[in-house]
Amino acid sequence: MENPLHHFELHTLVPIRIGGLDLSITQGVVMMWLAVAAAFAVLFFPAARLKLVPGRRQSLVEMAVVFLRDMSVELIGKKGPVFLPLLAALFFFVLFCNLLGLIPGTFTATSQIFVTGALAVTAYFVSVGVGLKYHGLHYFKIFAPTGTPSWLVPLMVPIEVISHLARPLSLALRLFANMTAGHTILAVLFSLTVSLGIALGWLPFGFTVAIYLLEFAVAFIQAYIFTILTTVYIGDAVHLH
Amino acid sequence: MEAGAAAFIGMGLAALGFAGAGIGIGLIFSKMIESVARQPAAEGKLGKYVWIGFALVETTALYGLVVAFIIMGSR
Numbered sequence: 001m002e003n004p005l006h007h008f009e010l011h012t013l014v015p016i017r018i019g020g021l022d023l024s025i026t027q028g029v030v031m032m033w034l035a036v037a038a039a040f041a042v043l044f045f046p047a048a049r050l051k052l053v054p055g056r057r058q059s060l061v062e063m064a065v066v067f068l069r070d071m072s073v074e075l076i077g078k079k080g081p082v083f084l085p086l087l088a089a090l091f092f093f094v095l096f097c098n099l100l101g102l103i104p105g106t107f108t109a110t111s112q113i114f115v116t117g118a119l120a121v122t123a124y125f126v127s128v129g130v131g132l133k134y135h136g137l138h139y140f141k142i143f144a145p146t147g148t149p150s151w152l153v154p155l156m157v158p159i160e161v162i163s164h165l166a167r168p169l170s171l172a173l174r175l176f177a178n179m180t181a182g183h184t185i186l187a188v189l190f191s192l193t194v195s196l197g198i199a200l201g202w203l204p205f206g207f208t209v210a211i212y213l214l215e216f217a218v219a220f221i222q223a224y225i226f227t228i229l230t231t232v233y234i235g236d237a238v239h240l241h
Numbered sequence: 242m243e244a245g246a247a248a249f250i251g252m253g254l255a256a257l258g259f260a261g262a263g264i265g266i267g268l269i270f271s272k273m274i275e276s277v278a279r280q281p282a283a284e285g286k287l288g289k290y291v292w293i294g295f296a297l298v299e300t301t302a303l304y305g306l307v308v309a310f311i312i313m314g315s316r
Contacts, residue, residue, distance in 0.1 A: 071289070072299070074289070170300050173300065173303060173304065173307055174296060174299065174300045174303060175288075177300075177306050178299075178303065180306070181303065181306055224292065225292055225293075225295075225296040227297075228289065228292060228293060229293065229296060232293065
């Protein structure tokens with residue numbers, strides 16, 4: 001049986017090395033460009049010709065953006081829409097990376113830890129930066145919430161610091177592991193289909209179709225979860241719990 | 242026992258983490274359905290927290306997957 005993790009390997013298309021840094025163009029980078037292009041095509045063209053009575057495509061985009069705006073207002077408060085550009089960019093980029101990866105033969109950019117890691121670190125530093133901007137050094141009070149008994153503080157602070165630092169890690173790992181796991185299952189089922197032949201191969205193939213539909217839902221759910229957790233972290237920084 | 246065999250056993254054991262996530266996700270959605278059955282108007286509000294909780298629970302299982310990848314890499 002072929003190694004089901006084989007299709008996550010990156011292949012260098014255009015080697016670029018600057019100093020010790022490997023900045024080569026791999027198929028992951030190409031898929032990210034395609035995701036940006038797809039998001040641009042879907043979002044920009046309806047927005048360029050805004051109509052008072054929206055057409056089909058404009059209402060779809062409006063629905064998504066209004067959904068994200070309401071989420072940011074509910075979780076961050078009045079300042080929520082300030083962060084809408086960041087949240088919408090994260091949502092649509094992750095969503096289009098996930099969806100483009102589902103097309104057979106393509107590569108899922110979000111199944112690479114470097115992509116999700118970069119997104120998660122960005123989200124994390126935005127939340128820390130927002131906290132420092134709005135509260136200055138008072139921001140560090142989140143490590144010992146008001147009302148904590150003084151004898152608990154030496155215990156609370158390390159726990160809170162660790163849980164705070166685990167945020168970008170869990171954000172990155174969740175998206176990476178979800179995408180990797182889903183595509184690995186698909187690869188295993190496909191290789192079973194091939195190895196069982198026509199007599200029994202239809203059975204795993206049927207499962208492949210079901211898992212494919214599930215992966216389609218997961219692509220949306222994971223993009224939504226990534227965005228909502230970023231919103232929650234920014235909301236935490238704005239409100240100090 | 243060979244080290245390679247132990248690595249495979251360890252990778253298999255890492256999959257046990259999914260049992261806990263299965264229980265957790267089951268609890269989350271059963272409570273969600275129960276709450277919506279009692280108070281249908283609360284669905285919009287609850288949905289957000291359900292997905293946050295689902296994400297947090299699911300991550301614990303996926304850490305197991307990452308552990309398996311780490312073992313596979315160091316094998």
